[in-house]
Amino acid sequence: MSIPNPRIAILGNRVPSLNLPELEHFSDLGSLLAARAFDVVLLDMPAAYAGKVLRKLRSIPPYRYTLIYCCRDQDGWCEALGDGACPVDASEIKQLWVAWQERFRLLEQGAAPERFESRVLSWLWLRGNTYVYALRDPEVPQHYRYPLLEALADNEQINAFVWLGLMVQQGWLEEGVLVDRVRLCSECGSGRLNxxxxxxxxxxxxxxxxxxxxxxxxxxxxxxxxxxxxxxxxxxxxxxxxxxxxxxxxxxxxxxxxxxxxxxxxxxxxxxRCLDCGLSHTPDKLRVREVRDFRLTEAGRFRCRQEFSERSVPGFGRLNLLGGKDFYDLLSWQIQIVRRYPVPTFSLIGLRFVNLSGTLSQLGEQRGHAFIDSVADRLKETVRETDRCSRSTEEFFWIMLPHTDGKGLECVKQRLSRIAELFSAPEVSDLSLRVVSITAPDDLLDQEDGQLLLARLAGELV
Structure with a gap:
């Protein structure tokens, strides 16, 4: 089955090197928005104008996630809101669009992300290894802004720095390059200081x-x-x-x-002396803020996969997975209980699906999700209603088994061995399963809490 060519629109000048029947030219933004939404948009205009157009396009639903390339030089707005420089030929555009379209179909199968954090994580997930970029802007009191967050906010009042810190704490985003370190007024938070x-x-x-x-x-x-x-x-x-x-x-x-x-x-x-509120401070009393770029973590990418699966087809979402911090806290609480009251015991199983990310990339989004569904079905047969599960990364899966001793643990591990039967097909032959387990309190180390225990077991799975 042949893959149709994407509908491409050029805003600004024409690009002579691209000769596609699907390509349409628009001289102004109004005429582009009046037409049916395109699959790919090329902006052939100076960076200052391209940045303004990107701000408008990213703020409206039809072009919120669309691939948009800049054909000329790029400024900070273009880097933060666009998809980079325009590919050199039409075939490369098609390849990038096909890869993007596979993921976007999963997004289309359910309702569009309604929450702000879901919109941002979905935007990053659709693009693979991209960043939420910080942009230096003397017009804002803190000297820096995050254009992507502003464009996807939909008129919500978002404190970008606080929100990004929260996403890092929850494990969905991770810190990238340190862009700058600024000092802010401890009273009003302004960076305009004399x-x-x-x-x-x-x-x-x-x-x-x-x-x-x-x-x-x-x-x-x-x-x-x-x-x-x-x-x-x-x-x-x-x-x-x-x-x-x-x-x-x-x-x-x-x-x-x-x-x-x-x-x-x-x-x-x-x-x-703050130039906004007039308060004077000694330099050591100022608030110090590190300005960084941020990108999606492996846990964040999995959360996107899980969210789409919950809205469309069965998957790991049926296993009632706990987030990383919640699972650490629950595990630490169980450890405290068994140290004080050794009976009943509990067990913990760690699974590592070695080379899962590479296998999913080879299978593609649709076939990859079908494979994940089959793995989830096998896990669902093993996990009891009282068990609790979590995934720290794409490859690592944890199962906590309350009231389960060593003998019960062996029975569960035997049932889990059926998962390896799914790896016999040639397209998933590079995938393998590693298992590690403990029974508490016998296998616990002194002063070990939930997070340290998982770190120790993850080391045994490497």
Whole structure:
């Protein structure tokens, strides 16, 4: 069955190297939006205009997830909202679109993501290894913004930095390159700060650098000009004549003078004054924020797969999987219980589907999900209603078995061995299953909690 060519629209100038019957040219954004939505959009215009067009296209549902390429130079907006430079030929565009379309079909099988976090994770999942990019912008108080989050917000009030931190804590996103480190006002959170030197004694702003002298006879310290009288150096306090530096006087390190309190000091005190709220801080009281790019984790990619499966076809979603932190907390609680009350025991099984990611890539999205469904069916036959499951990555699957001793654990492992029968087909022959298990409290180490236990067992599965 031949794959149809994508419908491609060019906004701006024509691209002479692309000669496709499906290609249509539009000179302005209004005419593009008036037509039926296209599969791929090419923006042949300067980066400043392309960025504005991308902001508009990503904010409306028909082009929220569409592949959009920039044919000329790219600025930060293009990098954050687009899909990169325009491919050199039409066949490459088709290949990229086919790969994207396989994933998008899964999205279409259920309702469109309604929650903000689902829209962002879906956008990243459709593109594989891409990032939520930070963009430097002097117009915003924090100096940086995240264009993708703003475009997908649908008029929701989103604090981008707080939301990204929450996604990292939940394990859906991970930190990428450190772009910058900014300091913000502790009162209003603005990064518009003016660093000023003030008097170390009274914090007055009116200070000046002024050379001073120190009389050894009486210890008086004052401005150099007050020691000058009729062309000679004379201490204004004790009236002794100062002839030799190092013997009669010296120049102290205090070179700053406050015009308000007349104090002399070595170094001025530095204060950061917020230009938005006017509050002054010492630099150590400012909030320090690291600005980074973010990308989807393996757990985040699995969450997208699971979410689509729950909306369309049966899959791992039927196993009532717990998130990473919830599973760690539940496992730690069980460990505390069996250490205090050894009976009844519980067991834990770890499964690693070696080379699962590579196998799914070879099978493609549709066949890959069909295979996942068959694995989920076998797991469903093994897992009881009282058991709890979790997946820390695409390959690692955990089953906690309450009230299960060593003998019961062996029975469960025998049933799990049926999963390996699914790996006999040639297209999944590179896939293998590794199993590790423990029974608590006998197999626990001292001071071991849920997270440390999973880390130890995961090491045995590598």
């Amino acid at each position: 660093y000023i030197d003030v008097c170390a004694e009274c914090q007055a702003l009116d200070i000046s650098r002024q050379p001073s002298l120190h009389c050894f006879t009486c210890g008086h310290v004052g401005p150099q000009e007050s020691f000058l009288k009729d062309g000679v150096l004379l201490c204004p306090n004790c009236l002794c004549r100062l002839r030799h530096i190092g013997t009669d006087y010296d120049r102290p390190m205090e070179n700053y003078r406050c015009r308000s309190c007349q104090a002399f000091f070595v170094d001025a005190e530095v204060q950061a």
